[in-house]
Amino acid sequence: MAKGVMVVESRPDPGREEEFNRWYREVHVHDVLDVPGFVSVQRFKLCRRDDEAEVPPPTYLAVYDIEADDLGAPLAELAARSAAGRTQKSDAMSSDPPPVVRLFELVE
Numbered sequence: 001m002a003k004g005v006m007v008v009e010s011r012p013d014p015g016r017e018e019e020f021n022r023w024y025r026e027v028h029v030h031d032v033l034d035v036p037g038f039v040s041v042q043r044f045k046l047c048r049r050d051d052e053a054e055v056p057p058p059t060y061l062a063v064y065d066i067e068a069d070d071l072g073a074p075l076a077e078l079a080a081r082s083a084a085g086r087t088q089k090s091d092a093m094s095s096d097p098p099p100v101v102r103l104f105e106l107v108e
Helices: 017-033 072-083
Strands: 002-010 038-047 060-068 099-104
Touching: 017 038, 017 060, 038 072, 072 099
Parallel strands: none
Antiparallel strands: 002 060, 002 099, 038 060
């Protein structure tokens, strides 16, 4: 069975960070982890250095652990569920720029 991670870079719309985090924590993480192949998730927030006037987007990073015979299958199933309205989206997530999703395979 292959192992990998799906890495998602995203940010909330201005002034909606609390709403974004509540949706991510209480809804979105569960929607994703209900898909066979997704086994866990860790979320991170970008640290701002003292010399930065503003945190550039994206401000959040989610790393989802995947275990599946075909690493692309869980992502395809997640996309199918989203298209069918079986996952809940939040308008608190910025779509400008849209989230960036990348899939990485474990190298042993």
